[in-house]
Amino acid sequence: MTILTDETEIRKIRGSGRIIKEIFDWLKDNIREGISTAALDREIETIIRQKGGEPAFKGYRGYPASSCVSVNEVVVHGIPSDRIILKDGDIVSIDIGVRKNDYFTDAARTFALGGVSEEARKLIRVTEKSLCEGMSKAVVGNSISDISGAIERTIRKSGYQEVRTFVGHGTGRELHESPEIPNWREKGRGSTRLKKGLVLAIEPMVNIGTREVRILADGWTAVTKDGKLSAHFEHTVIVGKGKAEALT
Ligand code: MF3
Ligand code: CO
Numbered sequence: 001m002t003i004l005t006d007e008t009e010i011r012k013i014r015g016s017g018r019i020i021k022e023i024f025d026w027l028k029d030n031i032r033e034g035i036s037t038a039a040l041d042r043e044i045e046t047i048i049r050q051k052g053g054e055p056a057f058k059g060y061r062g063y064p065a066s067s068c069v070s071v072n073e074v075v076v077h078g079i080p081s082d083r084i085i086l087k088d089g090d091i092v093s094i095d096i097g098v099r100k101n102d103y104f105t106d107a108a109r110t111f112a113l114g115g116v117s118e119e120a121r122k123l124i125r126v127t128e129k130s131l132c133e134g135m136s137k138a139v140v141g142n143s144i145s146d147i148s149g150a151i152e153r154t155i156r157k158s159g160y161q162e163v164r165t166f167v168g169h170g171t172g173r174e175l176h177e178s179p180e181i182p183n184w185r186e187k188g189r190g191s192t193r194l195k196k197g198l199v200l201a202i203e204p205m206v207n208i209g210t211r212e213v214r215i216l217a218d219g220w221t222a223v224t225k226d227g228k229l230s231a232h233f234e235h236t237v238i239v240g241k242g243k244a245e246a247l248t
Helices: 007-030 037-050 118-136 144-158
Strands: 067-071 074-076 091-100 103-112 168-170 177-181 199-202 205-207 213-215 222-224 230-232 235-238
Touching: 007 037, 007 091, 007 103, 007 235, 037 067, 037 091, 074 091, 074 205, 074 230, 091 118, 091 230, 103 118, 103 199, 103 230, 118 144, 118 199, 118 205, 118 230, 118 235, 144 177, 144 199, 177 199
Parallel strands: none
Antiparallel strands: 067 074, 067 091, 074 222, 091 103, 103 235, 168 177, 168 199, 199 235, 205 230, 213 222
16 A cells, blocks of 8 residues: 655655646547557657656556557457557547656546447446546545445446456555455445545446456457447545545
8 A cells, every 4th residue: 555645755646647647638639530559559658758757557467558448348458459440439448557756656538539329428427427426435534435335326327337357456656556446335345444645546447238348368458248338437546635636
């Protein structure tokens, strides 16, 4: 667990998170049909390095790229490829990890390209809302299960399903730290109390159909078992009194 209360350290991790934020601002205007997911990944890596960071995913357990680019039925961990070309109507989840000033931050957003179906739009809206609701519970005195419960409730109200194969996590000094943050509430789990300064990566993944996923032969790409759409939003936050600070 990483707990940061010293203002100098907090400033350092903000510098890490700022890189991801700036990349997403850039992506909003620059993600478009016709570009390959590998070309996007190269742009992302260039920006990370220009801004003095390192891509935290590259080489992590052998992962070959600087970002995960997960299109449509891909839930997470889509490996960027020159053969995957974005097209009108796609929904594209981009997940980025950065190390800078000795600190890791991790975040994801799902983008809609052009004429996306009403259902896909709703999926993106619900997934982002569930992240916001979860973040609103990342405050001193609550426990992890309060975050989990808020995320699960938001997703269930919509009729969609939370993915259970992957969970959110502590971050900060390492990319992945304890505690785990499931996107559903479960008895006997999530009792960790939230202390001021705890650094968390909260990351709901939501499917329109079944929550079940399957891993492709590349060992990474996770797709929905029924081939229906999936979305993913993630922020790295610092737990505070009454409010979490989003770093990404
Ligand atoms: N953002 C993902 C997570 O939170 C990390 C991707 S795994 C990697 O777990 F290998 F791509 F780094
Ligand atoms: Co993460």
